[in-house]
Amino acid sequence: MKPGLNDSQGRQLAALSAPAVIFTVAMIAFPVVYTIWLGFRSFSSTGASSFTGLANYTALIKDGEFWNGLYVTFALYILSMVLQLVFGIYLAMLLFHSKRLSGFLRSLLISPFMMPPVVAGMMWLVILDPSLGAANYILQSLGLPPSEWLASPTWVIPTVALIDTWQWAPYVALIVLGGLQSLPPSVYEAAQIDGASPARVFRRITLPLLLPTIVTAAVLRSVDLLRFFDIIYITTQGGPGNASNTLNIYGFRVGFEFFNIGYASALMITLSAIVLVAVLMLNRLRSAVAW
Amino acid sequence: MASISIKNLSKKFGELTIIPGLDLEIADEEFVVFVGPSGCGKSTLLRIIAGLEPLSGGEIFIGDTKVNGVPASKRDIAMVFQDYALYPHMTVYDNMAFALELRGMTRPEIDQRVRRAAGLLHIEPFLERKPKALSGGQRQRVAMGRAIVRDPKVFLFDEPLSNLDAKLRNQVRAEIKALSQELRTTMIFVTHDQVEAMTMADRIVVLKGGEIQQYGRPEEVYETPANQFVAGFIGSPAMNFFDIRRAGDGFALVGADGLKPPVPDAAKAGLGAMQDAVIGIRPEHFLHAPDDPAAFAVTIDLVEPLGSDTLVHFNLAGVRTVARVNPELRPKVGEQLKFAARPGKAHVFDKASGRAIR
Numbered sequence: 001m002k003p004g005l006n007d008s009q010g011r012q013l014a015a016l017s018a019p020a021v022i023f024t025v026a027m028i029a030f031p032v033v034y035t036i037w038l039g040f041r042s043f044s045s046t047g048a049s050s051f052t053g054l055a056n057y058t059a060l061i062k063d064g065e066f067w068n069g070l071y072v073t074f075a076l077y078i079l080s081m082v083l084q085l086v087f088g089i090y091l092a093m094l095l096f097h098s099k100r101l102s103g104f105l106r107s108l109l110i111s112p113f114m115m116p117p118v119v120a121g122m123m124w125l126v127i128l129d130p131s132l133g134a135a136n137y138i139l140q141s142l143g144l145p146p147s148e149w150l151a152s153p154t155w156v157i158p159t160v161a162l163i164d165t166w167q168w169a170p171y172v173a174l175i176v177l178g179g180l181q182s183l184p185p186s187v188y189e190a191a192q193i194d195g196a197s198p199a200r201v202f203r204r205i206t207l208p209l210l211l212p213t214i215v216t217a218a219v220l221r222s223v224d225l226l227r228f229f230d231i232i233y234i235t236t237q238g239g240p241g242n243a244s245n246t247l248n249i250y251g252f253r254v255g256f257e258f259f260n261i262g263y264a265s266a267l268m269i270t271l272s273a274i275v276l277v278a279v280l281m282l283n284r285l286r287s288a289v290a291w
Numbered sequence: 292m293a294s295i296s297i298k299n300l301s302k303k304f305g306e307l308t309i310i311p312g313l314d315l316e317i318a319d320e321e322f323v324v325f326v327g328p329s330g331c332g333k334s335t336l337l338r339i340i341a342g343l344e345p346l347s348g349g350e351i352f353i354g355d356t357k358v359n360g361v362p363a364s365k366r367d368i369a370m371v372f373q374d375y376a377l378y379p380h381m382t383v384y385d386n387m388a389f390a391l392e393l394r395g396m397t398r399p400e401i402d403q404r405v406r407r408a409a410g411l412l413h414i415e416p417f418l419e420r421k422p423k424a425l426s427g428g429q430r431q432r433v434a435m436g437r438a439i440v441r442d443p444k445v446f447l448f449d450e451p452l453s454n455l456d457a458k459l460r461n462q463v464r465a466e467i468k469a470l471s472q473e474l475r476t477t478m479i480f481v482t483h484d485q486v487e488a489m490t491m492a493d494r495i496v497v498l499k500g501g502e503i504q505q506y507g508r509p510e511e512v513y514e515t516p517a518n519q520f521v522a523g524f525i526g527s528p529a530m531n532f533f534d535i536r537r538a539g540d541g542f543a544l545v546g547a548d549g550l551k552p553p554v555p556d557a558a559k560a561g562l563g564a565m566q567d568a569v570i571g572i573r574p575e576h577f578l579h580a581p582d583d584p585a586a587f588a589v590t591i592d593l594v595e596p597l598g599s600d601t602l603v604h605f606n607l608a609g610v611r612t613v614a615r616v617n618p619e620l621r622p623k624v625g626e627q628l629k630f631a632a633r634p635g636k637a638h639v640f641d642k643a644s645g646r647a648i649r
Binding site for chain 2 (some may be wrong): 184186187189190191192193194195196200204205207210211291
């Protein structure tokens with residue numbers, strides 16, 4: 001009980017916070033703890049399980065699929081993150097400076113992330129179809145060779161990254177736009193008097209001032225990107241071969257296609273640890289760039 | 292170093308006219324203060340001179356160069372903003388060095404200039420700090436340092452003291468004045484505080500509704516205000532105004548029969564056959580005169596001891612009046628005191644136009 005509260009206030013406090021506590025335990029703490037527990041066990045085909053200690057984790061280290069998943073996850077993470085930040089910042093600057101863009105056009109520009117990822121995935125699947133899709137039609141009409149897109153082991157990661165960027169760069173833009181709008185206007189006037197060109201103002205003033213906002217956007221996108229699932233599940237299901245088999249997709253297949261729940265849980269715990277470390281590192285970066 | 296010449300300058304925001312047409316000459320090395328109430332156009336005028344705001348008509352010259360359409364960076368001016376506008380992510384040193392870097396100066400040259408300005412403003416210990424680690428007064432100095440290092444032709448100050456507490460404001464005010472004497476550069480300072488205007492300026496521009504009400508030395512503006520607005524705006528506490536009406540061969544206060552105000556001789560001629568006018572008496576021009584047969588008795592209803600003076604409030608002819616008295620008088624609320632207006636110090640204004648009559 002907090003000091004200064006009498007019994008009845010204490011009871012009231014407990015009653016009021018109980019729903020939140022129960023919800024948190026039921027929805028977050030229990031699944032996490034249960035998954036950790038599952039990760040230490042091995043399941044037979046009859047559903048019986050036995051404690052195997054760190055066996056699932058040692059198996060992970062020897063599993064080529066795991067290392068491939070890790071590589072795919074990080075390749076996709078870094079490529080998508082860079083693309084989304086670059087386009088997001090560009091789009092935000094465009095929205096911030098353009099007085100001509102109508103409200104409707106602004107809404108349209110930021111609408112992709114309101115679309116369910118499954119719908120976005122289906123839409124791009126059609127567009128990128130090697131023989132029927134619009135993408136190759138456009139390439140060919142420009143005199144360029146057609147691409148296999150999602151069917152190419154080389155191009156599948158960049159293609160998925162582009163789809164995700166199409167969907168999520170506007171989200172980054174919206175966050176960055178909020179940051180831009182809160183920057184003090186007099187600082188820009190001071191820079192104007194100091195004689196900074198627009199390019200110099202962007203590089204020396206806007207970008208450093210926006211860094212904390214950009215890192216915040218990166219944190220939010222990191223959590224999603226490291227757990228990349230939906231668009232891949234719709235478009236490639238980890239293929240061709242295992243070229244887009246992220247850790248999350250791999251874990252899903254191990255758990256729900258091969259029913260190796262213990263191993264899948266160990267995979268998911270490892271992935272969660274990776275996400276946690278990434279977020280902690282980015283948070284540290286955010287305090288480093290705060291002004 | 293440069294003079295500034297403004298010819299028939301006008302500024303409109305859409306349909307709204309902020310400055311209808313303004314002429315102003317500022318001499319080289321002069322310290323000019325723009326003063327006026329909120330919305331009088333003083334900051335807009337400063338921003339137009341800076342090149343941060345386009346003008347709607349007229350011409351501006353800095354030195355011999357017409358600067359209409361010349362970008363702010365090419366006008367060779369420096370500006371200190373109300374909120375200081377320091378670059379929050381840069382150290383104090385970098386804040387000051389930024390403009391010099393943009394001009395392509397060499398490192399040693401930049402270093403020399405930054406350190407000299409820092410020395411002048413006593414901010415050397417903070418050079419490696421970021422603005423958020425500085426107090427308001429220190430930030431203020433950095434903003435001035437950023438202006439000084441550039442060695443501009445003209446310094447522009449946009450209400451730079453309004454975010455400081457009273458004590459610091461007095462201190463920085465004195466520092467800016469000392470700095471202006473040391474740097475000998477043309478300076479324009481915008482404020483709504485008439486004390487700042489009076490204490491700092493070589494000449495004051497009193498603005499209202501985008502028009503110059505009076506342009507002159509502080510004592511000139513104080514002693515011979517051009518109109519009732521200037522008389523009421525300059526001086527603290529403000530001048531007391533009373534309606535007067537012709538009575539016999541002189542004038543009497545309206546609402547206080549038989550009370551004859553001391554209309555200066557010079558004004559009498561100017562008044563001609565006018566029936567109604569306004570007389571203005573500054574608080575310091577009421578004399579406590581217990582033995583004067585011409586004095587009038589009033590009941591004190593508020594006393595404000597300031598230490599060096601005491602302000603007493605009373606009702607005279609239906610007007611709430613303030614007089615400045617010797618603190619040794621130790622007046623009390625409810626007490627009756629006899630006052631007389633100091634002869635020759637009253638100001639007379641045209642009732643309709645507010646123009647001073649003298």
